[in-house]
Amino acid sequence: MSEKRKKFYITTPIYYVNDKPHLGHSYTSIIADVLARHHRLLDKEVFFLTGTDEHGTKVVKAAEKAGKNPKEFVNEISTEFKKLNQILNVSNNDFIRTTDKKRHWPTVKKIWLKLKEKGVLYKKKYKGLYCIGCEAFITKKDLKNGKCISHQKEPEIIEEENYFFKLSKYAKKLEKIIQKNEIKIIPQTRKNEVLSFIKQGLEDISFSRPREDLKWAIPVPDDSSASIYVWTDALSNYISALGYAENGDKFKKFWPADVHCVGKDILKFHSIIWTGMLLSLKLPLPKTVFIHGHITIAGQKMSKSLGNVVDPFELVKKYGTDAVRYFLLREISPTEDGDFTYQKFEQRYNADLANGLGNLVARVITMMEKFNPPAGGQNLKFKTKINKTQKAYKKALNEFKFNEALIVIWELIGWCDKYIEQQKPWELLSQVQSSNLKDQKLKEILSNLLFAIDNIAEMLKPFLPETSEKIIKQLKTKKSKPLFPRI
Numbered sequence: 001m002s003e004k005r006k007k008f009y010i011t012t013p014i015y016y017v018n019d020k021p022h023l024g025h026s027y028t029s030i031i032a033d034v035l036a037r038h039h040r041l042l043d044k045e046v047f048f049l050t051g052t053d054e055h056g057t058k059v060v061k062a063a064e065k066a067g068k069n070p071k072e073f074v075n076e077i078s079t080e081f082k083k084l085n086q087i088l089n090v091s092n093n094d095f096i097r098t099t100d101k102k103r104h105w106p107t108v109k110k111i112w113l114k115l116k117e118k119g120v121l122y123k124k125k126y127k128g129l130y131c132i133g134c135e136a137f138i139t140k141k142d143l144k145n146g147k148c149i150s151h152q153k154e155p156e157i158i159e160e161e162n163y164f165f166k167l168s169k170y171a172k173k174l175e176k177i178i179q180k181n182e183i184k185i186i187p188q189t190r191k192n193e194v195l196s197f198i199k200q201g202l203e204d205i206s207f208s209r210p211r212e213d214l215k216w217a218i219p220v221p222d223d224s225s226a227s228i229y230v231w232t233d234a235l236s237n238y239i240s241a242l243g244y245a246e247n248g249d250k251f252k253k254f255w256p257a258d259v260h261c262v263g264k265d266i267l268k269f270h271s272i273i274w275t276g277m278l279l280s281l282k283l284p285l286p287k288t289v290f291i292h293g294h295i296t297i298a299g300q301k302m303s304k305s306l307g308n309v310v311d312p313f314e315l316v317k318k319y320g321t322d323a324v325r326y327f328l329l330r331e332i333s334p335t336e337d338g339d340f341t342y343q344k345f346e347q348r349y350n351a352d353l354a355n356g357l358g359n360l361v362a363r364v365i366t367m368m369e370k371f372n373p374p375a376g377g378q379n380l381k382f383k384t385k386i387n388k389t390q391k392a393y394k395k396a397l398n399e400f401k402f403n404e405a406l407i408v409i410w411e412l413i414g415w416c417d418k419y420i421e422q423q424k425p426w427e428l429l430s431q432v433q434s435s436n437l438k439d440q441k442l443k444e445i446l447s448n449l450l451f452a453i454d455n456i457a458e459m460l461k462p463f464l465p466e467t468s469e470k471i472i473k474q475l476k477t478k479k480s481k482p483l484f485p486r487i
C-alpha cells in the first residue's frame with residue numbers, strides 16, 4: 001500500500017513593488033527555495049508561494065514620480081520580481097499579486113466581513129505616528145532618536161478615523177501560543193523578542209485608511225469612505241493564493257503553512273498580527289515562522305531608501321546564478337545580518353567554487369576520461385565519512401542553518417582533496433597506462449571519489465541546482481568541463 005505523500009507549504013513575503021528588486025530581496029526567496037527543493041527531494045508535495053504586494057502608499061508615490069499610472073507601474077515592477085525568480089532559479093509553484101481582483105480580492109473581502117461579523121473590527125478616531133517606510137502606524141517603542149529604527153525616518157503625525165482590529169484581546173492567547181511553540185518562531189532570540197513585545201501590552205491596530213488617502217487600495221466592502229489597509233491586504237495572500245474565498249481544494253490541502261520565511265523587519269506583522277487574524281477567523285495557525293537577518297552594505301541594511309543597493313541582475317550576469325546563490329547561502333549566517341562586498345564575493349567564488357568544488361570535480365572526471373573504472377565498491381572509511389556528512393547536513397537543514405549545511409559539504413570536498421594528495425592516483429594512472437594493467441588500487445580510489453562526488457552533487461541539489469545537474473551529467477558522460485571559471 002502506498003503511503004500518502006505529506007504536504008509542505010512554504011511562503012516568502014510578498015514584495016513591495018515601489019521599486020525594482022535589489023539583492024536583499026533575493027535572500028528570502030533563495031532560502032525559501034532551498035527549503036522547497038529539499039522537501040521535494042523528501043518526496044513531499046510542496047507548494048511554494050511568492051508574489052508582490054502592490055497597494056501601498058509608497059507604490060502610488062513611486063508611480064507618480066515615474067510619470068506612470070499605478071496599474072502600469074505595478075505591472076512593470078511585478079514582472080521584474082518574476083524575472084528575478086527566474087534568473088535565480090527560484091522554484092515557486094505560484095506567484096500571487098494583491099492587485100489580482102479575481103484571485104486575491106475575494107479572500108480579502110471575505111476576511112474583512114468575517115472579522116466584522118465576529119465583532120473584532122471597530123471604527124475610531126485616532127492620532128498616531130505613521131512611518132511610510134513600514135507602511136504602518138508605529139509607536140514610540142519603534143523609534144530611536146525620534147526616527148523609525150528600520151527606516152531611519154521621522155514618522156508623520158496622522159489623525160484620522162479608521163477601523164481598528166482588537167489585537168489587544170488576543171495578547172494572553174498569543175503569548176501562550178508562542179511560548180508553547182504552537183507556532184515555532186525560529187530562532188529563539190526572535191521568539192524572545194516577540195514575547196517581550198507582547199508582554200509590554202498589545203494595542204489595537206489600524207486596519208483601514210481613509211479612502212481619499214489610499215484610493216489605490218481595496219475598498220472596505222461595506223463602507224465607501226475607507227480602504228483596506230496594506231497589511232491586512234498583504235498577509236491574506238498566504239490564503240488567497242490557495243483559494244480561501246471559495247474554500248478550494250488547495251486551501252483544504254495546504255493550509256496551514258509549514259513555514260513562513262520572513263526578514264526580521266516584518267517579524268511582528270507575521271507572528272502577532274497575522275496570528276491574531278487567524279485566531280479570529282478560527283483558522284489553523286502556521287507551524288513555523290523563520291526569521292532571517294538582513295544583507296547589509298558596510299553594516300547598513302541594503303535598501304533603496306538608503307541608496308546602497310546591489311543589482312542582483314548584474315551580479316547574476318557577471319558571475320552566474322549559482323555563484324550568487326552560493327554566496328548568500330554560505331556567507332550569511334541566516335539569523336544574523338551579513339555584509340555584502342564584491343571582494344568577499346570574489347574570494348568565495350575563487351576559493352570555494354572555482355578551486356574547491358570545481359577543481360575536485362575536474363580532477364576526478366579528467367582521470368576518468370583516461371581510466372574508466374568499472375563500478376566498484378567503496379571502502380568503509382569513505383562510507384563512514386559520507387554518512388557522517390549526510391547526517392550533519394540534514395541536521396543543519398532541519399535547523400535552517402543553510403551556511404552550516406554548506407560548510408559540511410565543503411569539509412567533505414577538502415577531505416577528498418587530501419585523499420587525492422595522499423593516494424596520488426595520477427602516478428598510478430601513468431603506471432596503468434604504460435603497463436596496461438588493470439590496477440585494483442586505482443579502481444578503488446576512483447570509485448571512492450566518484451561515490452563522494454555523486455553524494456556531493458546530491459546534497460547540492462537544493463542549494464546549487466544547476467551545478468548539481470552539471471556534475472551529475474559529467475559523471476555520466478565522463479567529459480570534464482569547468483564548472484566555475486576562475487575570475
Ligand code: MSP
Pocket residue numbers: 012013014015016023024025027028053234235236237261262263264265266293294295296301302303
Ligand atoms: N510587503 C511587505 C511584506 C508583506 S508579507 C505579507 C514587505 N515587503 S519588502 O519588499 O519590503 O520586503 C520583503 C522581504 O524582503 C522581507 O522578508 C524583507 O526582510 C526582505 N528584505 C528586504 N531588504 C532586505 C535586505 N537588505 N536583506 C535581506 N532581506 C531583505 O515587507
